[in-house]
Amino acid sequence: MKHSSLIPWFATHRRPLPWRTERGLLRDPWQTLVSEVMSQQTRLEVVVPRFSLWMELFPTPRHLADAREEEVLAAWAGLGYYSRARNLHKASQAIARFGWPTTFEGLLALPGLGPYTAAAIGSLAMGMQVPMVDGNVQRVLSRVHAMGLDPRTGQGAVRLLSLAKDWIQGHDAGEVNEATMELGALVCKPRNPSCGECPLAEACRACAQGNPEGFPPPRARKEVVVIRCQVLVVAHSGRILLRKARESELLAGLWILPSEGEDPSLLATEERFGLVRHSITHHKVVWDVAGGIWRGGALPEGWRWHAWEELATVVVSSLLRKALERARVLPEGPLRAKKNNTNPFDPPMET
């Protein structure tokens, strides 16, 4: 039997996680969706406590569907990559309205779900025979088969998917998927895999070749894209002028500093505070922070004067926090425990 070593190993070594059920039982699809979305690009130690808090707030898709976006983003604060929260919100609205899809294609059609997350819900919570291919599975299968192709490229991905389909063939897909991912996380690690403790060691070609770390081949480095712009700090009477980043922007949905030229009433002053930087995936955002003045008039849509204490309750990026610290305008409070500076600005204000 193909997995006569892997499955018993998993039965002994599987970590107890709040979204996992007893062996042999299907999981809850909502818990599976939330845990998978949270675990993308976030460490498990961070996800576990946040998952439980999230489930207290939004125990079903209906609870999340009925929440306002501000509440959803505030509950997500600190997990980063807020587009995940927005997509989860949209997916919950679709599920609350139409119910859970019953096919893999239907799951794939939910907002924000790619093949991996759809396969997670399908195989772990609905009993579908579909393979899950994440970084752990890529690594384990690349090594077991000593696959020379890079699974992150088109041709390599096709080959790996074919291997992954074959890997689950004739078995409970959910269990094999989970066991393979667990093996990748605990034993077949990117560096120094513990081949001596691995249930697949006898069948593993990379191990036989004495070169497990050679698979998969190293990823070609992605070029860093630098996005640079001047932003203006307009603060007055304990309030700061911010605008909500548009859907098309990298920090979509977060409150950010406005830039000169975005509205005729907004002007830069002579004040210069310097540069602040923030990396998001392969983007580096560089803000050149300067003083600004608002000449009065109606604020454009999506712009707002925020009281300092309000900043602790809305979703701001760490880039904004860095810029306000650089400009030395943040008073004592939840966002910063530093000296209360004299506000250098005194522009006329329109609310």
Ligand code: SF4
């Ligand atoms: S034998 Fe080593 S390289 Fe092969 S799957 Fe196991 S841990 Fe990974």
